[in-house]
Amino acid sequence: MTSPFLETDTTTGSTPRRRGLAGVALAAVLIGPGAAVLSSEPAAAASPSPVTPSPSPATPPPSPAVSSESAVNDTICNRYCDGRDPALAADDRVAVTAPLSGRTLQLHLSDSGPMGWAAIENTQPGDEVWLDRSFDGGATWDSGSRLGATTAPEGVGAWRTLMYNNDDWADRGVGALRACGRAVDTGAIACTEWARTRWNASNRAEAAATAMMALYDTANGTFRGAGWWGSAVALSGVIRNIEVTEMASYEYAVSTTYDQNVGERRGHFRNEFSDDTGWWAMAWLDAYDLTGERRYLVTARRAADHMHTFRTPACGGGIRWKEGEPYKAAISNALYVQVNAAVANRTGDAAYADRAVAGWSWIRNSGLVGADGLVRDGVGADCTAGGTIHTYNQGVLMSGLVELSRATGDGNLLQRARELADAATRPGSYLTDDDGIVHDPAEGWDDCSDDGAYFKAAFARGLDELGDEVAGDPYADYLSRQADSAYTTSRNAFDQYSLSWSEWTKPQGPGCQASALALMNAAH
Template sequence: MKKMLLVMSIALIFSACSKIKDEYIDRSAKYAVNWITAADSGSNTLASIYWNTTGHHFNNDNLGTTVRNDYWPEAHGLDVLVDAYQRTKNDMYKQRIYDFYEGVKAKNGGSFYNNYYDDMGWHGMAHLRALEATGDVRYEASSKDLWQWITAGWNDADGGGIPWNHENTTAGKSKGMPSNGPAAIIAARRWQKYGAAEVINGHNDLEWLSKIYNWMKENCVVQQSGRVYEQLNDTKGDFTYDVGTFIGAAVEYYKITGNKVYLNDAIKSADWATSTLVNSNNKVLSDWAEQEDHDVNLFKGIFVRYFTQLIRTKDVPDMTRKRYINFLKNSGQILWTTGTAKTPVVLFGYHWWAAPIGGKAALRAELSGAMLMEAMALLKKEGYTD
């Protein structure tokens, strides 16, 4: 009897293990994604369905709506065009990058100048990338103009920092990560490109990087946890893009100096974000205020862009890198399998676990999804993931 019970127990254990194995195989098969195909589909949709062929800019959604000037999302659209062109060398993306310059400039009133320093920051980063990807010297001029306008916003209220816009220049008026995070990344990348030869508004780019980075770290980052606040005067606001640009700035500073203080800054904030700014049910990256056609829907894609740069940075511990890759892969798999409408065109949901309904997706959500797929395709190409 005991022998029979033992045999039955062993059989039950093997059966349970087999079920677990089968479920794992089924789950893996269900969520398997060809990242190259996914990136091609997302970026091609953005460059064709969302592109305004007359005005040479992006529409507000996939149905051709143009009711507002999406100045800052346009910059992220340019970033995705650069991603896709660098990955594929497809001349269609290069032509879009070329046409974007005059089209978006005209849409913005004949200049890339804007009243919001953070919005000019997104363009400053994207224009520099467009220059490096295509050699189009128009972007060299515009990226320098944008950088001059941004650094002119620095003032000594609150110990320094660049405000949100031109009206908010006094103490406690909306200084924080949105303007300073992109500015620090621009400073770092321009230093790496131009060195000490470039002096803007009284400082070279490394000096600007030091000023801006130190101000952010002191005023917007919780040193123990790595948490990053949206604004100096609001210590309750947490958004993925704020952490993303701080990570991006820290990574660039580390590239320049080799000082692991900056790499550790990036890792600490990445650890905080990947454990906190997620949906508790599926661990997918998420911002608390996501909703239909809202600015916040673009934030995740910005985080992904700079989080991916951290993954690709040398000296990141192997186990940490693997954990980050698995985190990003989970978001990508769930977005592609449950958060994407694939017919007649690829449309990404603003929640990455819920596909858009009604055949419509706003530009911001589409950009975030395309950024994630391009990031996964890049990691696949470089051998970081399968």
């Protein structure tokens, strides 16, 4: 069979794959002496920063013989089938470790396999060791399988499981593994952080995309926990990752998302929110650019037409954020410029360019862009501009002005976009700290599943698109600084990111991952 995971190898094993019942989420947590405790919530990561791989043991521990004890409920076959002897691994990387009552748990990964196994060092007879495997970013796993569960016998100082696959290529399951164990004398149970092989993750941009796709639900064509418009931002990130890395492993998400959702809500990804419609329009314009399939352009055009119905003469023009609401959000109007200009550039229809010109004229005259060069949140019923300054309002308008410059040939629009970018990226500005790292105000109150977590995705994209359009790419160093900081300080062993790009601040989730993915794409 042909695998959708194409980076290194395009074939899987021919052995039939057996899948068992999906499990219930149970997390093993390290406790003190006494009976083991199982929590109904996943255990917190031991360390959110990258884990330096530990050296492999000088003398590898023996592997258990294949027996009923090490049999599993779910058998997956990719390049190799579950239950392979680690002695056959072509490479061995200790990705993460965890302490357990004087022992050390290790998660070993064979990146070329791509498979992993659990090991326990300083073991006592009767200690248990096993693997957990997750296909939803570590949120749940099959608690009934305890992959390769085995008990250390007498006379060994270390013990390990057999090898198990990281991913499930046939079912497009992007997975992660962790090593778990139970100390026989204390009853304590511990697990390492989740981690995965470097398959489809050979650089930080690919790794960010793979961790994003670990949250993708092929059954409904959206990203778990991302919400409606957040899934559009995440999909755009995956599409643009294919373009910048040339790794096509996840292109299936484009057609799957479209086919599963094109008839939802009001059809063609339209609903009562003009900004939601705009985010999806940009996702399908990205999809059209990648694939050339006209159905995506048709949907984007219908979305642009739907956004136009939100326009009212109140406050001199502009489009409403939501049907029936007077508020005219900056994000809705910036997306209106971006979407209409992008449609004009791809269809040659001057009517869409005219809409984009009118949209920019309204933004320019509305007071949304303050004396500091930064875009406010919106215009209220009293026609006064104000509200919090967010990163995405700057980024989408930069992208919109780039598209509009292409549509009209007006180079002055790029200068206006640069003024926005310079105001936002200057060290010590409202959005960039003295160390040169960008922060969105939403970092102070949102988490990785809320709207604010997605805001920096548009900011990174806007700077990237503007930099590509002007001589010398003046924002490349800024984007590289953000990417280096995020990769070093706010990433865990699974290449999942937190809300801040200067420290680990909030649990990982779809919004933080979508923003980090956009950043890694821009800096690649």
